[in-house]
Amino acid sequence: NAGVTQTPKFRILKIGQSMTLQCTQDMNHNYMYWYRQDPGMGLKLIYYSVGAGITDKGEVPNGYNVSRSTTEDFPLRLELAAPSQTSVYFCASSYSMRGSGGELFFGEGSRLTVL
Amino acid sequence: GIQVEQSPPDLILQEGANSTLRCNFSDSVNNLQWFHQNPWGQLINLFYIPSGTKQNGRLSATTVATERYSLLYISSSQTTDSGVYFCAVERDYGGSQGNLIFGKGTKLSVKP
Numbered sequence: 306n307a308g309v310t311q312t313p314k315f316r317i318l319k320i321g322q323s324m325t326l327q328c329t330q331d332m333n334h335n336y337m338y339w340y341r342q343d344p345g346m347g348l349k350l351i352y353y354s355v356g357a358g359i360t361d362k363g364e365v366p367n368g369y370n371v372s373r374s375t376t377e378d379f380p381l382r383l384e385l386a387a388p389s390q391t392s393v394y395f396c397a398s399s400y401s402m403r404g405s406g407g408e409l410f411f412g413e414g415s416r417l418t419v420l
Numbered sequence: 421g422i423q424v425e426q427s428p429p430d431l432i433l434q435e436g437a438n439s440t441l442r443c444n445f446s447d448s449v450n451n452l453q454w455f456h457q458n459p460w461g462q463l464i465n466l467f468y469i470p471s472g473t474k475q476n477g478r479l480s481a482t483t484v485a486t487e488r489y490s491l492l493y494i495s496s497s498q499t500t501d502s503g504v505y506f507c508a509v510e511r512d513y514g515g516s517q518g519n520l521i522f523g524k525g526t527k528l529s530v531k532p
Contacts, residue, residue: 347424347506347522363519395463403451403470403510409520411455411463 307331311396311412318386318419326381326415328396336399337379338363338409339371341392348395354379355402386419393417422447422511424523432529433497441492441526443507450512451520452483454492458503466492466505497530504528 309330318324330337335356340348350363354373368390370382379398383390394415400406423446433439443452454466467474467481469490474481478497483490494501504527508520 345524347508347524348520349522350519353519364521393461397463407451407453408465408468409453409455410465414461414463 309396309398309410309412311394311415313415314413315416316418318383318417320386320388320419322386323382323384324386324417326383326394326396326417328379328381328412329377330379330396330398330410331377332398332400332410333376334398334400334410335376336402337373338397338399339369339379339381340395340397341365342395342414343392351381351394383417388419391417391419422449422509422521424507424509424521426505426507426523426526428526429524430527430529432531435497435499435530435532437497437530438493438495439497439528441494441505441507441528443490443492443509443523445488445490445507445509447488448512449485449488449509451508451510452490453508453520454481454490455506455508456501456503457506457525463506494528497528499530499532502528502530 312327338353339351352371354360396412397409425444452470471485480493504525508522
């Protein structure tokens with residue numbers, strides 16, 4: 306039972322490069338989320354998805370794109386990387402958005418540095 | 421938007437001591453969760469508790485929704501309790517977006 310798996314765990318990008326952070330979950334959760342965590346801060350929601358084919362913006366979506374073609378996978382794409390995107394990225398999933406099953410389960414995080 | 425304030429920002433305990441962490445929020449919520457981020461960065465869900473009281477081993481949590489605060493109690497602390505504790509809430513506006521707003525956390529250090 307792997308839970309939420311993110312790859313890569315570490316990555317260094319040059320300004321202007323693009324990359325995709327992969328996220329997959331094996332818990333058959335409908336809801337998936339991407340957060341970023343800056344040093345000394347809490348997490349901020351980038352994008353979320355309520356099911357395959359449905360995504361929506363969170364609090365800080367600029368500079369990112371997502372897709373949800375399957376229940377299991379929710380990749381996050383960074384286009385034209387900027388130093389402001391240096392952060393730790395967390396993917397999470399939940400069975401529902403609230404109530405029983407609303408608990409979030411997180412991946413181990415992906416540390417991205419843009420130089 | 422909703423504001424989430426956690427206190428204290430830092431806490432140092434001797435192993436075996438008890439502690440209370442507080443989370444204040446500025447609006448009605450329909451979702452409140454407590455998380456522990458260990459020193460290696462891993463985030464673990466501790467409680468889903470928009471109201472009421474729950475207990476899980478040495479940890480318990482109480483949310484008083486009408487007064488807009490939640491408390492996390494840690495009893496008989498262990499060194500493995502070290503890390504950052506986050507409270508996260510979603511404002512109750514009749515819908516649900518899954519947009520949990522995180523506080524800045526309480527950093528707990530438990531000394532042996």
